[in-house]
Amino acid sequence: MRPGPRRSVSQVDIVDAAFEILEQKGFAGVSVRGVAAALGLTPTAIYTYFPSKNALMRAMVEELLAGVDVAAASDSSSGWRDRVHALALAVRARLAEHAGAMVLVTSGPLDGPHALALGEALIRLFVEAGLPVDDAARAAAAVKAHVLGVSALEAAERAGRVAETGAAEGAGRATSGPLWTDASRYPLTEATAHLALAAGADDEFAWGIDRLLDGLVGTAAVGNT
């Protein structure tokens, strides 16, 4: 057997250990040395399981997406729209679960089996909604982009919050401080700051997905199978 390690730990053990470190120390804190140490291994032992750190990270993305219930997309007890919603919400939740998961996703193409299954399910749902196949694929890509984009905005905001509390003292003073506080030049941004759009409220996310779906299927196709 090609991938078969016989002892000590398994590939999923390594991935799980990596996730634990990701959760605690963020993306920059994940090192193959650290993961190895957490498992009582030498760094070089990791290279028996994964050919590179990047391969490890891609496996992490797969485990992340493995957590979303793609099968639920085929459950025809609810309409296609509800099922797209469920899928989008699930992916976003998984991405929000671990700090730095967003950078992980950007580290390589989403061509793992779970990623492919997810994309396939989305296209199928839009076909079900009455779209021609090509448009269904475009719509699926748009939904993927939207979920990823919202997650990116959330990750960016969270990265800033971590940096601020982490530094505590006036680390970024001279460079960024005085220039960026002139907020009165952005009245509309200020007036709508209470919406906390980047913070990741579920209802705001659902609103965005709904507007996107409105545009994707047009007003004609209101058919909720």
Next chain:
Amino acid sequence: MRPGPRRSVSQVDIVDAAFEILEQKGFAGVSVRGVAAALGLTPTAIYTYFPSKNALMRAMVEELLAGVDVAAASDSSSGWRDRVHALALAVRARLAEHAGAMVLVTSGPLDGPHALALGEALIRLFVEAGLPVDDAARAAAAVKAHVLGVSALEAAERAGRVAETGAAEGAGRATSGPLWTDASRYPLTEATAHLALAAGADDEFAWGIDRLLDGLVGTAAVGNT
């Protein structure tokens, strides 16, 4: 004066040098040591200009966004829809210009002056389109997310291509190879692969933005100022 270095190089020189390295070696290749060396400086000299590597990267994001012409959003010779299009296309182009720019954006909140100006311009355009302020802010966030999401998908795909050509030999064989090639389980994905949705065709991007705008402003507001 607080930020005033008197000699040798300026902050923008450092940012520019960092971009050159980003372009050539990707995100992982950018180091404060490397940037310093490119300018004939010692690594520690960089800390006279930026308090940390993260501060440097945030300055890079600002320079990236400085390249999009936000003023064009106020040019009322074209409709609000065209101007949203122009803004979205410009941001995406800037993000696509440098490999690894996406990770850069995720490294901290988008609260620099150029980022704020861009967000403000988007909200204003949606107010112009007839949306109430709160919905305009939500719409602006959706457009930002869409652009970022598409860029993230493109970055992920590009990261994969680099890894493949870089490794050349069977680096990821045992781990990912045999499991991921069973593409016949994803017929719809295969059937629409020719669309190259992740590759970043301009017309596909425009289609997505258009559908999103359709959903955001509804069918009632077709008013093109």
Next chain:
DNA sequence: ACCTGAACACCGTTCAAGT
């Protein structure tokens, strides 16, 4: 087949010291 130890060529950041 799996794992260790030592080594190579790197990192970000701090701090005392120079001019």
Next chain:
DNA sequence: ACCTGAACACCGTTCAAGT
């Protein structure tokens, strides 16, 4: 005020060697 040199505590990855 700006910059250097040396140092600290890390990195990913390779390779010979052990069992």
